[in-house]
Amino acid sequence: MLASEIHYPDTVQELVEQLRRRPDSAIYAGGTEILRRQSETYARLPREVLCVSGMAELRQVVLTERFVEIGAAVTLAEILELRESAVPELLGLALRAVGNPAVRNLATIGGNLATTSRFMDSWPALACLDAMIELRDADGARWINVNRLASPDGSPDFPRGNLLTRIRLPLVGWDFVAFRKVGVKDYPARESAAFAFATRADKGILSEFRLAFAGEAALRMRDIEGMIVGRRLPLEAKQVAAFAEEYRAAAQILAPRQRLQFGTLVDGALDLLTR
Ligand SMILES: Cc1cc2nc3c(=O)[nH]c(=O)nc-3n(C[C@H](O)[C@H](O)[C@H](O)COP(=O)(O)OP(=O)(O)OC[C@H]3O[C@@H](n4cnc5c(N)ncnc54)[C@H](O)[C@@H]3O)c2cc1C
Numbered sequence: 349m350l351a352s353e354i355h356y357p358d359t360v361q362e363l364v365e366q367l368r369r370r371p372d373s374a375i376y377a378g379g380t381e382i383l384r385r386q387s388e389t390y391a392r393l394p395r396e397v398l399c400v401s402g403m404a405e406l407r408q409v410v411l412t413e414r415f416v417e418i419g420a421a422v423t424l425a426e427i428l429e430l431r432e433s434a435v436p437e438l439l440g441l442a443l444r445a446v447g448n449p450a451v452r453n454l455a456t457i458g459g460n461l462a463t464t465s466r467f468m469d470s471w472p473a474l475a476c477l478d479a480m481i482e483l484r485d486a487d488g489a490r491w492i493n494v495n496r497l498a499s500p501d502g503s504p505d506f507p508r509g510n511l512l513t514r515i516r517l518p519l520v521g522w523d524f525v526a527f528r529k530v531g532v533k534d535y536p537a538r539e540s541a542a543f544a545f546a547t548r549a550d551k552g553i554l555s556e557f558r559l560a561f562a563g564e565a566a567l568r569m570r571d572i573e574g575m576i577v578g579r580r581l582p583l584e585a586k587q588v589a590a591f592a593e594e595y596r597a598a599a600q601i602l603a604p605r606q607r608l609q610f611g612t613l614v615d616g617a618l619d620l621l622t623r
Pocket of ligand 1: 382421445447448
């Protein structure tokens with residue numbers, strides 16, 4: 349009979365060392381995604397499992413005036429319980445849309461970002477917020493922008509053999525944020541995806557415009573955002589039509605049905621800039 353060895357490392361250093369010695373080990377946080385596709389009576393787990401949900405180093409939240417840093421093993425419910433000023437509104441909207449309260453009590457932010465079969469709901473919100481994540485492996489620690497978890501063709505690209513330790517979010521104000529799910533809303537399915545959007549203007553000039561979409565593939569087009577920011581509001585219908593066309597061209601990497609949904613959401617977001 350195949351048995352699993354479940355390890356409970358006390359420290360990040362210990363975990364990284366175990367990952368180095370046994371690169372096929374699975375990191376297990378809340379387990380909601382790992383077990384989601386299993387309907388048998390007994391759970392099937394990989395041969396070696398490294399459990400991170402109780403690791404103190406991964407369960408800390410640090411709040412400063414400029415950013416909040418959230419440990420990878422903090423659950424979605426715990427993030428939603430933090431004081432309002434510590435959680436960017438866009439992230440709060442995304443986390444409230446995940447599954448149901450029971451799932452959010454177990455599911456961690458690290459597990460939501462590190463899933464490699466598809467993008468989960470926090471990615472578009474964190475991508476719009478330009479969140480940074482810390483990754484650790486035997487070679488040390490490095491910070492990368494969360495946008496780099498999407499490869500150029502839009503597929504998930506979480507680096508194998510790395511531990512996600514924390515997520516750093518800048519605490520800046522936005523004039524308008526929105527988060528929408530399409531397809532099956534409370535369960536990740538092939539046709540489900542999430543859309544996030546944030547804008548800010550200063551003295552009538554659009555200073556930030558960020559828009560991200562992710563399901564099986566992810567899309568955040570910084571080059572198109574660069575064409576839009578810096579313009580005086582409201583935009584003219586002709587300008588908006590040109591930007592919508594750019595987004596439609598970029599959306600070719602999405603499945604046909606999602607292309608349509610994405611197009612409608614982009615039209616809605618751009619329309620706000622004409623008022
Ligand atoms: C009924 C149900 C409904 C759901 N609905 C939604 C939904 O609406 N939206 C949504 O986004 N998700 C949904 N999910 C999926 C899942 O709950 C979330 O994605 C959750 O955030 C995963 O976190 P976890 O801690 O449970 O991850 P786990 O299942 O423990 O791990 C998921 C993956 O991440 C890896 N991992 C975990 N932590 C780390 C880390 N620190 N470093 C590196 N790798 C790590 C694991 O090895 C694994 O590959 C649902 C699940 C269920 C069961």
